[in-house]
Amino acid sequence: MFRSRSIKHARLLIRHAEKLIRYRCDVLSDAALADLRRQIETLERSIKERDLPGVRENSERLDALVAEHSPSHREAGWRENCEVILVAIVVAVGVRSYFIQPFKIPTGSMQPTLNGIIGHPRTEPAPNILRQIAEFFILGRNYINVVAPEDESIREIVxxxxxxxxxxxxxxxxRGTHLVYAPEATLGHDFQVVPGARYQRGQIIARGVIDTGDQVFVDKFIYNFMKPHRGDVFVFRTKHIPMIPEDPQTGAPYFIKRLVGSAGDTLRIDPPLLYINGEPAKGFGFQRVMKAKPPYRGYTLGRQYLARPDQSFTVPPHS
Structure with missing residues (x-):
């Protein structure tokens, strides 16, 4: 076994050396080419004579010559790492664009089924920095503390x-600008920080904790082959939906909701029940909400649509 392996390695080395000669014959000197050809002939003679010590010795000499006259590959490692990183980025962008996209639950409208970004105002000061770091990575919790340095009023929240x-x-x-690690909606809904609000010097603008909530992966591929079903939790863009403003930078926001009605269904809410086509909604997700057992609160009336128990809404046929 040792003999056949040594000879096989020597023959592969000869092929590599011949390839090097063909590849670099125009840049190598005549002396270098002569040395390579001479060493190839010597190694072939040792193989033919089955001279194992000679095969090993001449293989080492030919290997040294090949290494000496081969182009330098000192930057090959960096180049390969960059190529791997670039390919990984391209694959990740492709997967995110066409198959699966990470999504952070923006609000608490689906709690406790899905926990969104929720703010909890507090009056006591934040704990020490080590505990804040630990809670940020373990619980996804962020502490905010914004105090008015002087009398000021809020112009806008960007x-x-x-x-x-x-x-x-x-x-x-x-009077200036305060930078807060929190969404605008959370500041307005949970901390009542809205444009036009006035604060005196030393007054708390926003103090408390913000829980990041759940982060999920959204399947962007499956609905190309099937229609959504009642009860599915899905993500959609709120473009052209009245009363939902679009962000000038990112466009219409994304919402995550549970599908309750398909084309042609008639919906009605009589708290805490949701009626679909005249009957209470069926399905585990709906039943769990309609029981209104804490922390669930049942279905509540809307502002514009389904604002009264006797008001119904029929889903358009081409929705």
Missing amino acids: EQKYLFFFTWSRIVTD
């Missing part, structure tokens, strides 16, 4: 996203 996941808001006042 939300900005970084790397698709990190949402910051700039609270712009007539």
